Amino acid sequence: AMDTDLSSQDRKDLDKFIKFFALKTVQVIVQARLGEKICTRSSSSPTGSDWFNLAIKDIPEVTHEAKKALAGQLPAVGRSMCVEISLKTSEGDSMELEIWCLEMNEKCDKEIKVSYTVYNRLSLLLKSLLAITRVTPAYRLSRKQGHEYVILYRIYFGEVQLSGLGEGFQTVRVGTVGTPVGTITLSCAYRINLAFMSTRQFERTPPIMGIIIDHFVDRPYPSSSPMHPCNYRAGEDNAVYPSVEDSQEVCTTSFSTSPPSQCVFTVTKAHFQTPPPVVTDTLKVPVMGLAFSHQLSSSRLSYQPAALGAGSADMGYPVLFAGGLNAAHPHQLIAPGKEGGVPPVPSQPAHGTQADQERMCTPLDGVHYSAATPSSSEDTETVSNSSEGKCGSPHDLLETIFIRKVGAFVNKPINQVTMANLDIPFAMFAPKNVELEDNDPMVNPPESPETESPLQGSLHSEGSSGSSTGNTHDDFVMIDFKPAFSKDDILPMDLGTFYREFQNPPQLSSLSIDIGAQSMAEDLDSLPEKLAVHEKNVKEFDAFVETLQ
């Protein structure tokens, strides 16, 4: 550059890059927590609306929330943009999982080329963000959300608040990009209490089920912005929110490898779509109307001869940048919208209504369903007369459907209750014990007040109806799993242990084969004696019989 200071055009471009980088960062993070696989197409022809040459869709609500949080500001020193990801159970308990922080520090790189190098490095950083969002523990949690819990996001701007993540949270750095006004840093701090559980699978001590109390406290900082579910989209037909639209801001980039004597700009049309006719608080079509083209009247010419500076990775990048829009261009798209565009997650949702508001996940993959007969292991006392279901265990209150994992229990004795792990919150982080009958059953307060037994497990019927209202349903899924937030060494829970033991009561000794056989042998041995005694008393017996007639 001719100037050593940042030219005003450079400054404008840089601000724009940072702004859209922040918006795209939020999109990537929230979309990675929607619970579904993301897929966008590559396009060899630039459309002009794909910032940083990456196909990242813009969910309008998310953009709206981000812009609201930023309120026209940009990340600066002490003013960071944070995306908080948290989990909320169907009982209304919530827990922060991650804080993604986009920060700016004071370390400036005056030499760097804004329009080219910064832009490309921001693109690289977004790719890193795409990769990293899949490797923190919350990703797998978010893929399994829908029944027991949902994943929420909240965007705030200002000071980073990490206290809600619990002790020992870990940090992963996504990357940094130096700019003439400071260094952009993107990182994630994530709770590891969950991840910690996965290392306990090698412990042979039975897992202690407890409630981690600190997970259920109210948020230390009242939310300045409401929480939003990541998978906000309801059914397709009556969608309250418009479908994902292309970015409505133009990002026109054109690069040059030769020293242009004149300024040449590539002009691309913005792709504006008429919003569907629904009430929305999202970006509206600009005042100017639909597609438009603009000419950049002032040009910025930047050419750096290749001879400059060996060792600089940026040498020889003559750049002609046509990005950014004229400041005079009236394309501000922030439309004053309705408040609360996203439905708040109900604090005590019945299972059914929750399905209305959030997208329900399909039944979890990899779980095979097989209806077992009502006769559980406790009912295999064939010697006795006990009929099925009449044993004294609480199982007679339930007809149980056992979920089995294929091939997992081949070596187990038949008369042991074998239950597979259903995917529940943090189940993947729960210890996988070698002996599965050591698993704690999860004890949930029953959803319906009519529930008779506090020992009923999760009452979710895994049928497609998605509604379970307590014991009015005869079909219950008896799930053996770890309760949410329950892994805590500090607070042992007797109920779980009790339930576990109670669930597998030992067989009655009189009914075991050995003892039965033994007594039968004894009976047979003592038979001649008894017969002799009876024969001796036959007269008395006959007299007795006669009195009966």
Add this chain to the structure above:
Amino acid sequence: PLSTRCCAPSSAAPTMNCRAEVLEVSVEGRQVEEAMLAVLHTVLLHRSTGKFHYKKEGTYSIGTVGTQDVDCDFIDFAYVRVSSEELDRALRKAVGEFKDALRGSGSDGMGQISLEFYQKKKSRWPFSDECIPWELWTIKVNVVNLANEQERQICREKVGEKLCEKIINIVEVMNRHEYLPKMPTQSEVDNVFDTSLKDVQPYLYKISYQITDSLGTSVTTTMRRLIKDTLAL
């Protein structure tokens, strides 16, 4: 010792250093392919751009790179790759060959697969072009055999966690913003990028692998060139 380059060795030593990164994983046999694809795709995600379109007066525009999530079947893991079926096919082909070689006789389950990014430097006739590597990723693989289903389940999770670490390592390297080839003019673009794909444009790369036998010596050295015109003169 890595496989030789496809090009004639240059008479002068390369003037730039090629940075090298090594990753190691221990996986079960059926996890080899997915683990390798996860790492290779993650690297190539960072080393691919949109297609360049050169216009008059030396300007060019860049196409758009799409991405997609991939779930692994044998590992509790998911990763992001570039949305390009051609690129995916090329990687699967190489990884498939690597996996077959690992299973072949003479292998005790140890090997390594390498992804090398290079630039071509044209030489005058009769000399062939030089290939100058600027970044080399090596994944060392140790195949383990597991006895029962429980061990396999644990392995699914452990390998998933390990791959998470590898992704973080890869991103760390990418974030160093070290040497990248400078953006080429239209006449030079094929010396820097692989322009043969229709939707994305990775830097020129080649994948090779080798298997060690139980003696620890390299038995098989195989080169698979995935650029059609690397040898074209």
